[in-house]
Amino acid sequence: MKKVVVLGAGYAGLQTVHKLQKKVKGKAEIILVDKDDYHYETTELHEVASGTQPALKITYPIADIIDPAVTKFIQDEVVKLDATKKQVQLKQHGILDYDYCVLALGFVSETFGIKGAKENALEMTNIKQSLAIYDHILASMKKYKETKDKRYLQLVVCGAGFTGIELAGALAEGRPEYAKVAGVAPSEVKITVVEAATRLLPMFSEKLADYGVKLVESLDVELLCGAKISEVAPGEVVYEKDDQTNSLKAETIIWTTGVSGSPVVGESNLQERRGRVVVTDNLTDPNFDDLYILGDVAAVMDKESGRPYPTTAQIATEMAVYAAKDLESQINGNGHLSVPFVYKSKGTVASVGNTHGFGVIGKLEIKGYPASMMKKMIMNKSLFEIGGFKEFIAKGRFDLYH
Numbered sequence: 503m504k505k506v507v508v509l510g511a512g513y514a515g516l517q518t519v520h521k522l523q524k525k526v527k528g529k530a531e532i533i534l535v536d537k538d539d540y541h542y543e544t545t546e547l548h549e550v551a552s553g554t555q556p557a558l559k560i561t562y563p564i565a566d567i568i569d570p571a572v573t574k575f576i577q578d579e580v581v582k583l584d585a586t587k588k589q590v591q592l593k594q595h596g597i598l599d600y601d602y603c604v605l606a607l608g609f610v611s612e613t614f615g616i617k618g619a620k621e622n623a624l625e626m627t628n629i630k631q632s633l634a635i636y637d638h639i640l641a642s643m644k645k646y647k648e649t650k651d652k653r654y655l656q657l658v659v660c661g662a663g664f665t666g667i668e669l670a671g672a673l674a675e676g677r678p679e680y681a682k683v684a685g686v687a688p689s690e691v692k693i694t695v696v697e698a699a700t701r702l703l704p705m706f707s708e709k710l711a712d713y714g715v716k717l718v719e720s721l722d723v724e725l726l727c728g729a730k731i732s733e734v735a736p737g738e739v740v741y742e743k744d745d746q747t748n749s750l751k752a753e754t755i756i757w758t759t760g761v762s763g764s765p766v767v768g769e770s771n772l773q774e775r776r777g778r779v780v781v782t783d784n785l786t787d788p789n790f791d792d793l794y795i796l797g798d799v800a801a802v803m804d805k806e807s808g809r810p811y812p813t814t815a816q817i818a819t820e821m822a823v824y825a826a827k828d829l830e831s832q833i834n835g836n837g838h839l840s841v842p843f844v845y846k847s848k849g850t851v852a853s854v855g856n857t858h859g860f861g862v863i864g865k866l867e868i869k870g871y872p873a874s875m876m877k878k879m880i881m882n883k884s885l886f887e888i889g890g891f892k893e894f895i896a897k898g899r900f901d902l903y904h
């Protein structure tokens with residue numbers, strides 16, 4: 503019986519298990535490892551951070567997905583793997599041997615070594631951190647009520663990539679609640695996004711990016727562009743703009759300037775850059791044929807542009823579907839699939855609050871309410887495909903048509 507060890511129950515890891523366990527009953531055992539016993543929708547963390555959705559709405563138990571006849575779940579933290587010995591080291595459960603391993607441990611926040619960012623800004627890469635942000639905002643609002651110090655009413659988002667933009671939109675939606683706690687008018691709660699680039703959302707046409715910028719600004723969010731953050735001090739974001747050093751005083755500072763792959767990749771001495779391994783056509787490590795690298799820890803090269811595809815839930819899920827087929831072929835003794843993994847993005851949509859958004863589906867640019875609806879449909883599809891009917895009914899977004 504072959505042993506497949508899957509590390510991480512995010513989009514890539516959980517989808518691999520979901521697909522593979524149906525195909526290899528009696529031929530392989532699967533061991534899934536994650537530090538939490540639940541899966542969460544990373545694409546919706548901003549809703550938990552802003553308090554516009556409860557954490558339960560974007561999480562579901564891993565136990566609901568696994569078939570115990572094939573798959574065993576171990577709740578533990580991965581320390582590192584030794585790909586030569588085909589072993590994984592866990593924090594509590596010791597060493598796990600494998601025939602095949604799927605490394606899908608996701609991302610961490612990237613601070614680019616900016617002074618004070620780790621210590622003085624809040625990260626938003628998992629449920630616990632997102633809940634901590636919401637608690638922090640409410641605590642700051644209460645502090646304002648006691649002290650009348652305006653710093654407590656200022657929320658700063660560092661970085662206006664997709665994560666920063668979606669978060670700013672969600673914070674704008676949460677603003678009436680924050681204002682109520684602080685005892686002020688909503689307009690007194692300030693939301694500012696600080697971004698180094700002057701042209702935002704470079705993946706979109708200039709027209710669509712401008713639409714996105716105006717949409718966010720229409721929610722009374724200040725976008726400070728061309729402002730490169732150089733330091734985060736306690737309650738203060740320092741940035742360079744037009745050759746001058748400026749600073750913004752704020753009690754709530756949230757860090758969304760980009761991501762890198764899990765540090766376990768580096769700990770495991772794999773050939774990596776920023777926690778990512780450039781994978782083969784079969785999504786394996788270039789030096790270890792039995793080690794699949796999926797999702798945010800992988801760099802899949804776009805042969806046309808010569809650059810890696812952006813890491814998204816969509817590509818992670820598609821990689822997992824391919825890897826499950828490739829693993830099935832290997833377990834059946836037929837070696838790797840002869841067809842390589844090919845990625846074609848179906849599009850990208852950013853939500854701005856619950857009812858607005860913008861993005862591209864195929865070649866079509868979409869805006870406003872239809873874009874927001876599309877984002878919810880994408881999430882529903884993902885819920886249904888991995889979580890099945892039960893999670894779809896419990897966690898799906900059905901407020902599409904109001």
Ligand code: NAD
Pocket residue numbers: 545614616660661662663664665666668696697698699729730731732758759760761812813814850851852853
């Ligand atoms: P990102 O790297 O896409 O964006 C980070 C932003 O921070 C950039 O605009 C960058 O210029 C800015 N920045 C970096 N350093 C800075 C500094 N010192 N000062 C000021 N600004 C600085 O990161 P992200 O938004 O977290 O996205 C990560 C990945 O996840 C991307 O591939 C993205 O497409 C994907 N994503 C997709 C969705 C979606 O499809 N709806 C949502 C969120 C994230």
